[in-house]
Amino acid sequence: MGNEGMREKLLKELSEGVVEYDEERVKKASNEVLDKGLNVYDAVMNGLAAGMEKVGALYDQQEYFVPELLMCADALYAGLDILKPHIRLEDLGDKPKGQVVIGTVQGDVHDIGKNIIKMMFEVAGFTVHDLGRDVPLEKFVEEQLRTDAEIVALSAMMTTTMMGMKKVVEMIKEKNPNVAIMLGGAPVTRDTAGLFGADGYAESAGNAVQEAIKMISRLREMQQK
Amino acid sequence: MAAMSLKERFWNRFTGKDTDMTPVGSTTTYGVMALMKKCGYERPAADTDPVAMTELALAGPAYAGFEWVKAMGWDITAISEVMGCTLGTPKIDLQYFIKAHPYAESIDGLSFPKDFAKRGRFPAYKEHFRLLKEKVGDKMVIFGESEGAFTCAANLVGTEQYMKWCMKEPQKVEKVLEVTKEAAIAAADFAFENGADYYVFAEPTSGPALLSPRIYKKFVLPVEQEIFKRIKGPGVLHVCANTDPIIELMCDTGAVGISIEEKADMKKAVELAHKKGVKVFGNVSTAVTLFQGTPEQAYEESRQALENGTDFLCPGCGIAPNSPLENLLQLKKARDDYFGA
Numbered sequence: 001m002g003n004e005g006m007r008e009k010l011l012k013e014l015s016e017g018v019v020e021y022d023e024e025r026v027k028k029a030s031n032e033v034l035d036k037g038l039n040v041y042d043a044v045m046n047g048l049a050a051g052m053e054k055v056g057a058l059y060d061q062q063e064y065f066v067p068e069l070l071m072c073a074d075a076l077y078a079g080l081d082i083l084k085p086h087i088r089l090e091d092l093g094d095k096p097k098g099q100v101v102i103g104t105v106q107g108d109v110h111d112i113g114k115n116i117i118k119m120m121f122e123v124a125g126f127t128v129h130d131l132g133r134d135v136p137l138e139k140f141v142e143e144q145l146r147t148d149a150e151i152v153a154l155s156a157m158m159t160t161t162m163m164g165m166k167k168v169v170e171m172i173k174e175k176n177p178n179v180a181i182m183l184g185g186a187p188v189t190r191d192t193a194g195l196f197g198a199d200g201y202a203e204s205a206g207n208a209v210q211e212a213i214k215m216i217s218r219l220r221e222m223q224q225k
Numbered sequence: 226m227a228a229m230s231l232k233e234r235f236w237n238r239f240t241g242k243d244t245d246m247t248p249v250g251s252t253t254t255y256g257v258m259a260l261m262k263k264c265g266y267e268r269p270a271a272d273t274d275p276v277a278m279t280e281l282a283l284a285g286p287a288y289a290g291f292e293w294v295k296a297m298g299w300d301i302t303a304i305s306e307v308m309g310c311t312l313g314t315p316k317i318d319l320q321y322f323i324k325a326h327p328y329a330e331s332i333d334g335l336s337f338p339k340d341f342a343k344r345g346r347f348p349a350y351k352e353h354f355r356l357l358k359e360k361v362g363d364k365m366v367i368f369g370e371s372e373g374a375f376t377c378a379a380n381l382v383g384t385e386q387y388m389k390w391c392m393k394e395p396q397k398v399e400k401v402l403e404v405t406k407e408a409a410i411a412a413a414d415f416a417f418e419n420g421a422d423y424y425v426f427a428e429p430t431s432g433p434a435l436l437s438p439r440i441y442k443k444f445v446l447p448v449e450q451e452i453f454k455r456i457k458g459p460g461v462l463h464v465c466a467n468t469d470p471i472i473e474l475m476c477d478t479g480a481v482g483i484s485i486e487e488k489a490d491m492k493k494a495v496e497l498a499h500k501k502g503v504k505v506f507g508n509v510s511t512a513v514t515l516f517q518g519t520p521e522q523a524y525e526e527s528r529q530a531l532e533n534g535t536d537f538l539c540p541g542c543g544i545a546p547n548s549p550l551e552n553l554l555q556l557k558k559a560r561d562d563y564f565g566a
Binding site: 021062064065066067068070071074107109112115158159160161163186187189191192 | 313318319320322323324384385388389391392393433434435436437440465466470511512513516517545546547
């Protein structure tokens with residue numbers, strides 16, 4: 001099999017392995033990518049990440065739900081663990097890369113949606129600074145300033161904790177109006193996100209995946225201009 | 226028809242008899258700060274102290290126009306606490322929440338404690354029920370509420386892990402549910418023995434925001450069916466988010482009523498539920514309308530719920546602590562106007 005044929009075969013294995021949450025299949029294909037000396041970044045983006053985009057679409061169509069997403073995420077990380085250390089700087093070319101600060105706001109310990117969106121940013125090549133859950137509000141501002149991240153993604157699952165997001169948006173915009181802030185979580189609506197002064201919104205864990213993809217595209221467009 | 230007593234109105238509707246009008250109230254939590262201010266009893270005392278808990282419960286009917294009373298506090302963590310979950314500290318505007326999952330590493334040693342009702346907040350609930358019954362008498366219906374078996378199971382091992390087990394380790398899912406099912410039955414029977422007229426299981430973790438209908442049918446439905454069959458009084462099932470895909474399954478659990486959010490289609494839910502003899506509670510938006518909306522919006526959404534045929538005009542979920550009282554009052558106002566009361 002020629003190099004291109006091998007590339008196609010392994011990308012398909014990686015992508016399908018993620019969609020069908022088959023960790024072993026993903027691991028095997030990832031190791032083969034290394035053995036054959038193929039472009040590792042290509043394997044991550046057009047294999048693993050492409051699979052995850054399909055997973056996002058399946059979630060949107062209500063074919064997949066959160067348990068499936070979590071299983072797919074495990075398969076994805078199984079591949080990333082093998083491939084990521086081998087990504088060479090020159091493979092990245094002139095692809096725009098960015099940084100994201102992400103976390104669930106103070107008083108809130110729900111982090112499934114946050115972890116899923118974190119993963120989407122990671123596969124898209126962003127550097128993710130995950131502050132975890134129950135994060136003090138000022139920590140988001142500090143981390144954004146420390147890292148100069150382009151995106152801050154906040155999650156809250158309770159009406160009591162969502163008000164904290166408004167404060168974070170205000171604090172960050174005051175220091176740096178160019179940061180894109182996205183909000184997500186059960187009680188948050190697009191209207192609320194707008195009202196709080198945020199730039200992006202995700203309706204639920206699954207929509208967060210889609211919104212993350214959209215925000216990444218928007219940012220890429222912005223950065224390519 | 227002559228105006229009915231509040232208890233008769235509720236009970237007639239609940240049992241499928243004629244009523245003068247649709248009952249209005251809340252079948253989910255109403256630990257609202259405006260009600261705390263009115264009655265003078267605040268959280269966190271109202272989370273554990275029987276007197277404060279009782280007074281806040283009575284503030285619902287006294288100040289928000291609710292026609293029945295909630296017992297057993299303002300959160301859905303009581304069973305999980307008894308089973309070993311660590312809880313976060315409640316504040317005036319923050320209910321108890323799950324902080325740590327005791328069986329995240331291993332489910333060996335997980336068992337149903339025989340002295341269940343002597344643990345956690347249940348002794349306080351016992352005294353609270355006594356006080357509540359003393360004050361309410363036969364005037365209003367009282368209901369108890371806690372998390373259901375599936376939500377409790379996810380709390381015990383961690384929701385993320387439990388979701389994955391649903392896909393790859395079904396025997397573990399069932400093993401935990403076997404235990405939490407007994408706990409759920411014990412909690413409901415405790416409430417019935419102490420004066421509850423009906424019991425609500427809140428199952429946020431089993432909803433379509435997380436689980437597929439296929440998994441709901443496989444793991445949740447059989448357990449709920451057994452629970453509703455075995456408990457000593459009538460049960461209501463509350464599930465959050467857009468429950469459209471599982472309305473029929475919810476109705477098949479054996480619950481007398483289902484409680485749904487505004488994200489679900491009330492009209493369709495009523496249609497499906499009534500075919501199976503099940504009542505529907507809901508569905509005024511709590512996170513958006515009651516919390517952040519205007520009184521006009523709350524009124525309009527209440528009217529819409531009545532128009533769509535709700536059997537009990539209620540908030541669609543637990544009412545957010547910071548919701549203005551004026552918004553809550555719109556439920557009764559809309560109901561009274563609708564029926565020309």
